[in-house]
Amino acid sequence: xxxxxxxxxxxxxxxxxxxxxxxxxxxxxxxxxxxxxxxxxxxxxxxxxxxxxxxxxxxxxxxxxxxxxxxxxxxxxxxxxxxxxxxxxxxxxxxxxxxxxxxxxxxxxxxxxxxxxxxxxxxxxxxxxxxxxxxxxxxxxxxxxxxxxxxxxxxxxxxxxxxxxxxxxxxxxxxxxxxxxxxxxxxxxxxxxxxxxxxxxxxxxxxxxxxxxxxxxxxxxxxxxxxxxxxxxxxxxx
Numbered sequence: 001x002x003x004x005x006x007x008x009x010x011x012x013x014x015x016x017x018x019x020x021x022x023x024x025x026x027x028x029x030x031x032x033x034x035x036x037x038x039x040x041x042x043x044x045x046x047x048x049x050x051x052x053x054x055x056x057x058x059x060x061x062x063x064x065x066x067x068x069x070x071x072x073x074x075x076x077x078x079x080x081x082x083x084x085x086x087x088x089x090x091x092x093x094x095x096x097x098x099x100x101x102x103x104x105x106x107x108x109x110x111x112x113x114x115x116x117x118x119x120x121x122x123x124x125x126x127x128x129x130x131x132x133x134x135x136x137x138x139x140x141x142x143x144x145x146x147x148x149x150x151x152x153x154x155x156x157x158x159x160x161x162x163x164x165x166x167x168x169x170x171x172x173x174x175x176x177x178x179x180x181x182x183x184x185x186x187x188x189x190x191x192x193x194x195x196x197x198x199x200x201x202x203x204x205x206x207x208x209x210x211x212x213x214x215x216x217x218x219x220x221x222x223x224x225x226x227x228x229x230x231x232x233x234x235x236x237x238x
Contacts, residue, residue, distance in 0.1 A: 003120075003178070004175065004178040004179060005175075007116070007117050007120045007127065007174050007175070007177075007178040008117070008171050008172075008174050008175035008178065009171070010116065010120070010127075010131055010174065011113045011116045011117060011131070011170045011171045011172075011173060011174020011175065011177075012167070012168065012170065012171025012174070013171075014116065014131045014134055014135045014138070014167075014170055014174075015109045015112075015113065015138065015166075015167030015168060015169065015170025015171060016164050016167040016168065016170075016171075017135055017138075017167070018134065018135040018136070018138025018139055018141070018142065018167060018170075019105060019109075019138045019139075019141055019142035019145065019163045019164065019166050019167040020142060020160065020163055020164040020167060021138075021139050021142060022138070022139045022140060022141060022142020022143040022144070022145070022146060022163060023142045023143075023145070023146045023159055023160040023162070023163025023164065024142075024160060025142075025143055025146065026146045026147075026149070026150045026156045026159045026160060027156045027160070034214040034215065034216060035214075035216050035219060037147070037150075037151045037211075037214055038211050038212075038214040038215075038216035038217075038219050038220045038223070039216070039219045039220065039222065039223040040143075040147045040151075040223065041147050041148060041151060041207060041210055041211035041214070041220065041223070042208075042211045042219070042220035042221065042222065042223025042224040042226075042227065043143075043147075043223040043224070043226055043227040043230075044140075044143055044144035044147045044148070044207060044223075044227060045144070045203050045207045045208045045211060045223070045224050045227060046223065046224040046225060046226060046227020046228035046229070046230070046231060047140040047141075047143065047144055047227040047228070047230060047231045048101075048140075048141070048144045048199055048202075048203045048207065048227075048231075049200075049203055049224075049227075049228060049231070050227065050228045050229075050230070050231025050232050050234075050235065051140065051141070051199075051231050051234070051235065052196045052199050052200055052203075054231065054232055054235040054236075055231075055234075055235040056108065056192055056195065056196045056199070057069070057073075057192070057193065057196045059192060060072070060188075060189040060190075060192035060193045060196065061189075063185040063186070063188065063189035063192075064185060064186045064189040064190075068186060068189060068190055068193070069189060069190075069193040070193075071190070071193070072189070072190040072191070072192070072193025072194040072196070072197060073193050073194070073196055073197035073200070074197065075194050075197065076107070076193065076194035076195060076196065076197025076198040076199075076200075076201070077197040077198065077200070077201045079194070079198065080100060080103065080104060080197070080198040080201050080202060081201060081205075083100065083103060084096075084100060084205070084206075093152070093210065094148040094149065094151040094152030094153075094210055095148070095149055095152035095153070095154055096152075096206075097148040097152075097202070097206040097207055097210055098145055098146070098147075098148040098149035098152065098154070098159075098162070099149075099162075100202045100206055101144055101145040101148065101199075101202050101206075101207065102145050102162055102163070102165070102166045103198065104195060104198040104199045104202050105138075105141045105142075105144075105145055105166045105199075106165075106166045106168075106169045107169070107191075107194060107195040107198055108141070108192075108195035108196075108198075108199065109138070109166065109167055109168075109169045109170040109173065110169040110170065110172065110173040110191060110195075111173060111188050111191035111192045111195065112134050112170055112173065113169060113170035113171060113172060113173020113174040113175075113176070113177060114173040114174070114176060114177040114187075114188055114191070115134070115173075115177065115188065116131050116134065116170070116173070116174045116177060117173065117174040117175060117176060117177020117178035117179075117180075118177040118178070118180070120174075120177075120178060134170075136234070138167065140227075140230070140231065140234065142163045142166075144207070145162070145163055145166060146159045146160070146162075146163050148206075148207065148210060149162065151210070151214075208220075208224070211223070211224070
């Protein structure tokens, strides 16, 4: 049982540190202007799209039949659209975007925690390798979540806190992965696809339109392309 709790703690640290490091960048965003915000929101959009399309979903597609992945994507879209409808509409729509992205990141972190937990049960070196890779992948997700929150006027400390909070489900997933051992690949793939669907919806429905709303569309577009390319590099290297 002691090993299981150790694995859960490792998963928690990976989730918190990964997204938290991305959130820490907000401490350097002192009174950002619309031009900079437009670029950083575009960059976050590109990063998110790239990670979903070249890392998250391909990993899920390699596990099970295509229809399970498509079902997961659809469920993820409908769930986050429902949550979006429940959130109050107010002037700080950028903060709402950040909250929705935080939910998507948290959903993503749970199945990744499952992978860490089951990896450690199979072999310690496998679990360590998975944990390192996931921590690196979570940094751009933390950035994508933090950027709209700062654009909405949220303080750096609160933004950092919420990015850390989004990493907690990874610890829960790691605990369950260690307890259950070899979890069904179908379940993990469905969870990953569901998270991918939520992130696609949030990026296309919220993040990209918000970046364009700041009146610097060309700068935002450059940010999207750069973020997309950086996301590809991250996916290929790690």
